Amino acid sequence: MTSASVRVPARQQSIRASNLALAYRLVLDAPTPVSRAALAAATGMTRATAGALADALLAAGLVAEVAPPPASSAGRPATGLVPASTGWAGLGLEVNVDHLAACVVDLTGAVRHQVSIEGDQRGRGPGPVLADLAELANRAAADLAATGLHVAGAAVAVPGLVRSTSGRVLRAPNLDWQDVDVVADLTPRLPVTPLAPAVGNEADYAALAELAADRGLRDFLYVSGEIGVGAGVVFDRRLFTGSRGWAGEIGHVTVEPGGDACRCGARGCLETVAGLDALRAPTPDAAVRAGAGLGRAIAAAVNLYDLDTVVLGGAYAGRPDLEESVRAALTEHVVSAGWAPVAVRRSGLGGTAAAVGAATSVVHGIHADPAAWEARA
Amino acid sequence: MTSASVRVPARQQSIRASNLALAYRLVLDAPTPVSRAALAAATGMTRATAGALADALLAAGLVAEVAPPPASSAGRPATGLVPASTGWAGLGLEVNVDHLAACVVDLTGAVRHQVSIEGDQRGRGPGPVLADLAELANRAAADLAATGLHVAGAAVAVPGLVRSTSGRVLRAPNLDWQDVDVVADLTPRLPVTPLAPAVGNEADYAALAELAADRGLRDFLYVSGEIGVGAGVVFDRRLFTGSRGWAGEIGHVTVEPGGDACRCGARGCLETVAGLDALRAPTPDAAVRAGAGLGRAIAAAVNLYDLDTVVLGGAYAGRPDLEESVRAALTEHVVSAGWAPVAVRRSGLGGTAAAVGAATSVVHGIHADPAAWEARA
DNA sequence: AGGTATTTGTATTGCCAATGAACTTATGAA
DNA sequence: TTCATAAGTTCATTGGCAATACAAATACCT
Structure with missing residues (x-):
C-alpha cells in the first residue's frame, strides 16, 4: 500500500498497459454501458485503438458485452461494455x-x-x-x-x-x-x-469500503471508533498510507494535555476520551469529552491534510451527537472552513x-x- | 502544486518523455558525472537508447559533457554528463x-x-x-x-x-x-x-529548499515558525499539498484546549503559544508553553502523516530548547517512536x-x- | 420499399521509439 | 604492435498508436 518509485524505463508495453488501464477505468466508472466509440471519444484515442483495447479486456474476462440499447438515434447501435461480474x-x-x-x-x-x-x-x-x-x-x-x-x-x-x-x-x-x-x-x-x-x-x-460505496467521495478522512481509534485517509480516490504505511494514527493525538494515561504511555490521547472503553464509561461528562476531543483531533487532521469530507465509522456511526460535536469543532478550528466548509457524515456501512x-x-x-x-x- | 488526474492516453512520445525524464533524473542525482553506458546500465535501457536520450538532453541544453576522467581501467573512456550550469x-x-x-x-x-x-x-x-x-x-x-x-x-x-x-x-x-x-x-x-x-x-x-539542501531527506515535516506557524510536508521527495494546496496548516491545531484566543477565532491554537509574538512575550513560561505546544502539534502531524524526520525552520531554527521539547514530545506521543525514532533537527538555511x-x-x-x-x- | 445520412466497428498503412546485434572508437595491457 | 575491453553509434526489427479507408447496422426521408 506504499508507493515505491522504481527506475524502470518505459517500453512499448508500458504505454499499452497504461492505456488498457485507462480504458478499463472508464468502463468501471461509467454509470451505463460504454461503447468502443465512446471509449475513443472520451480518451482521444482512435476508434481502432479503443476497439483493440476493448477486445483485450474482453479476452481477459475483465469486461463483458451487453446487448445494445433500444437505439434512440441514427447510426449503427453501440455494443456496450460493462465490468464483468464473473x-x-x-x-x-x-x-x-x-x-x-x-x-x-x-x-x-x-x-x-x-x-x-x-x-x-x-x-x-x-x-x-x-x-x-x-x-x-x-x-x-x-x-x-x-x-x-x-x-x-x-x-x-x-x-x-x-x-x-x-x-x-x-x-x-x-x-x-x-x-x-x-x-x-x-x-x-x-x-x-x-x-x-x-x-x-x-x-x-474501511476507508476503501466507504470510497467504493459512495462514488462522490474523492478526498476524505475516515475515522474508525473501536476500542482503539484509527483513521484512513483517501486522496484523489487513493489510499494515503504514508511512507511506511502508518499514516492516520489519530488515536494518539493529544486532545487533553496532561489528561488520563493511555495504554501507549502518553497522556490525553484521543483514545482515552473517545475510544470505546471511554464511550461506555458511566461518567456523566463522557459524551461531552469524547465529542470535544474527537472534534479537536479531527480538526487537526483536516488542517494538516486539507480535506473536505469526514466520515465517522465504527461505533461513531451510531452517534449523531458526536457528529454534531465534530461539525462544530471543524467550523471553529479549521482555517479554511469559512469559505470551504467541511462535510461530516456517519458511515452507512456495518461493522464489517x-x-x-x-x-x-x-x-x-x-x-x-x-x-x-x-x-x- | 496539486495533482490532477487527467485522462489522456499514452502515446509514443509519452514513453520518450518518461525515459528522458528518467535519464535526466539519474544525471541530476548522481554524485559524479554519468556516462551514457552507465545510464543504460542503471535503467536497463540499451546503450543505443541511452545515447539517444543523452544527445537529446545535450541538445536541449539541460546537461553538459565533461572531459573523461584519467582512465583507470581498460576500454574506451567514458564521456561524463553533468547537469548544465548555464x-x-x-x-x-x-x-x-x-x-x-x-x-x-x-x-x-x-x-x-x-x-x-x-x-x-x-x-x-x-x-x-x-x-x-x-x-x-x-x-x-x-x-x-x-x-x-x-x-x-x-x-x-x-x-x-x-x-x-x-x-x-x-x-x-x-x-x-x-x-x-x-x-x-x-x-x-x-x-x-x-x-x-x-x-x-x-x-x-521552504520545505523544498530544505529538500534541495539535504540529499538524504525523503519524507519529512518542515515547520516554519514566523508570526504565523506553517508547515510543509514532503513525501518521496515531492511536496504534499493536499487536494486544494492547503495542507500543513499546523498553526491552528489546538494545543491548549480553551486557551488564549487566536486571530482565527478559535482558542488554544499552536500559533497563540508558538508564533513569533508569543515567543517574544515576556511571560516566564512562554518558552515552556511554546515547546510543549509545538511538540504536541508536531507529534500529531507525525502520527497522522507517518514521517520519520522533522525540520524546524524560521525562528525555530535558532532555538535549541524548542528542538529538545519537540524531541521529547515525539518520543512520548508518537506511536511508532518506540521502534522507529523520529529525527529532529533545525534548519541550516537562512531567512530566505x-x-x-x-x-x-x-x-x-x-x-x-x-x-x-x-x-x- | 428503397436510398441516404449517420454512427459503430474493423482492416491497412505509416510513424515513432525502443530493442538487439553488429560495428567503430579509444584506451590499457601483453 | 597486437589483443582485450569498454564506450558509443548505426541499422534492421518489433510493438503500439494514428490516420485513413472500408464494412456494418440502424434511422430518417421520400
Whole structure:
C-alpha cells in the first residue's frame, strides 16, 4: 500500500498497459454501458485503438458485452461494455476485537459473499484466531465456485500497525498482538494458491469500503471508533498510507494535555476520551469529552491534510451527537472552513466494513493494472 | 502544486518523455558525472537508447559533457554528463512580514543570485509590496544575463493560503491580505515573458529548499515558525499539498484546549503559544508553553502523516530548547517512536529559504519534464 | 420499399521509439 | 604492435498508436 518509485524505463508495453488501464477505468466508472466509440471519444484515442483495447479486456474476462440499447438515434447501435461480474474476485478478511469476517467482492465492486463470526478475540493468541479466519476464508471460497468467481487475491484487515512490505503486524494492542507474521501463518491455509495475502490497517480498509460505496467521495478522512481509534485517509480516490504505511494514527493525538494515561504511555490521547472503553464509561461528562476531543483531533487532521469530507465509522456511526460535536469543532478550528466548509457524515456501512474494504483493495489492484491479468484469464 | 488526474492516453512520445525524464533524473542525482553506458546500465535501457536520450538532453541544453576522467581501467573512456550550469534557471520570489527576497537557482540546484530587502510589509497593501518585489525580480534578471542564464519561470512564496489553480492569495492574515490576485498583478511586471508565476505557501517552498539542501531527506515535516506557524510536508521527495494546496496548516491545531484566543477565532491554537509574538512575550513560561505546544502539534502531524524526520525552520531554527521539547514530545506521543525514532533537527538555511525553495520549484518543473523544454533550447 | 445520412466497428498503412546485434572508437595491457 | 575491453553509434526489427479507408447496422426521408 506504499508507493515505491522504481527506475524502470518505459517500453512499448508500458504505454499499452497504461492505456488498457485507462480504458478499463472508464468502463468501471461509467454509470451505463460504454461503447468502443465512446471509449475513443472520451480518451482521444482512435476508434481502432479503443476497439483493440476493448477486445483485450474482453479476452481477459475483465469486461463483458451487453446487448445494445433500444437505439434512440441514427447510426449503427453501440455494443456496450460493462465490468464483468464473473471471473476474478477479491477475498477480504478481517480480524477485529469482537469478530472475524470474510467477504468476496467481484470486479463490479459488488459484495457477493459475506460471513462473520462474533466473539471476543482478545487474549486468544494469533494462532487460533488466524486458524478460524482461514476456515472462514475457505468456506467463502467453496461457496464461490458455483457462482463463476475465482479468488484473485486476499487482503487481511487488522486493528494495528502493519509493516506493509512484509505483512508483519508490528502491534495490535487491542488484540494483544505483537510482531505477528500473518502472511506466513495464513498463506498456506488460504484458498488463493500462489499469492500471499496483503495485510493492512483496519481503518485504511474501511476507508476503501466507504470510497467504493459512495462514488462522490474523492478526498476524505475516515475515522474508525473501536476500542482503539484509527483513521484512513483517501486522496484523489487513493489510499494515503504514508511512507511506511502508518499514516492516520489519530488515536494518539493529544486532545487533553496532561489528561488520563493511555495504554501507549502518553497522556490525553484521543483514545482515552473517545475510544470505546471511554464511550461506555458511566461518567456523566463522557459524551461531552469524547465529542470535544474527537472534534479537536479531527480538526487537526483536516488542517494538516486539507480535506473536505469526514466520515465517522465504527461505533461513531451510531452517534449523531458526536457528529454534531465534530461539525462544530471543524467550523471553529479549521482555517479554511469559512469559505470551504467541511462535510461530516456517519458511515452507512456495518461493522464489517474493513473486510469489504480489504476485498475491494484486491479488486482495485486488478482495476489499476488490467494488463497484468491478461495472461491469467 | 496539486495533482490532477487527467485522462489522456499514452502515446509514443509519452514513453520518450518518461525515459528522458528518467535519464535526466539519474544525471541530476548522481554524485559524479554519468556516462551514457552507465545510464543504460542503471535503467536497463540499451546503450543505443541511452545515447539517444543523452544527445537529446545535450541538445536541449539541460546537461553538459565533461572531459573523461584519467582512465583507470581498460576500454574506451567514458564521456561524463553533468547537469548544465548555464541555460535555464528558476526565479524565486518571497513576500514575508519583515522582508522581500528574490533569488535565482540554476539547473544544478545552485543559488546563483540572491537579493533581499528588510522592512515591515504589514499594512502597506499588496500593490506597493508587489511593485517592490517586481523591481527586485527585474534587478535579479538583469544581473543574470552576463552569466549565461535565462529565467525559465518564476514562483512566489507568500505566508498564507493560496488557491493553487489561479494563484490567488485567499488569506495572508499576517500581511493583512485577503483575496489578492498576485498573478494578475505581477505577470506584466516580471522578466519572464510568456509564463505566469506560480504562487504558493511560504512553508511549502521552504520545505523544498530544505529538500534541495539535504540529499538524504525523503519524507519529512518542515515547520516554519514566523508570526504565523506553517508547515510543509514532503513525501518521496515531492511536496504534499493536499487536494486544494492547503495542507500543513499546523498553526491552528489546538494545543491548549480553551486557551488564549487566536486571530482565527478559535482558542488554544499552536500559533497563540508558538508564533513569533508569543515567543517574544515576556511571560516566564512562554518558552515552556511554546515547546510543549509545538511538540504536541508536531507529534500529531507525525502520527497522522507517518514521517520519520522533522525540520524546524524560521525562528525555530535558532532555538535549541524548542528542538529538545519537540524531541521529547515525539518520543512520548508518537506511536511508532518506540521502534522507529523520529529525527529532529533545525534548519541550516537562512531567512530566505522560501525564496530559494520557490526558485527550486521552477527548476524541479524542468527536471520533472525535460521533454517539454526541448523545443525552447 | 428503397436510398441516404449517420454512427459503430474493423482492416491497412505509416510513424515513432525502443530493442538487439553488429560495428567503430579509444584506451590499457601483453 | 597486437589483443582485450569498454564506450558509443548505426541499422534492421518489433510493438503500439494514428490516420485513413472500408464494412456494418440502424434511422430518417421520400
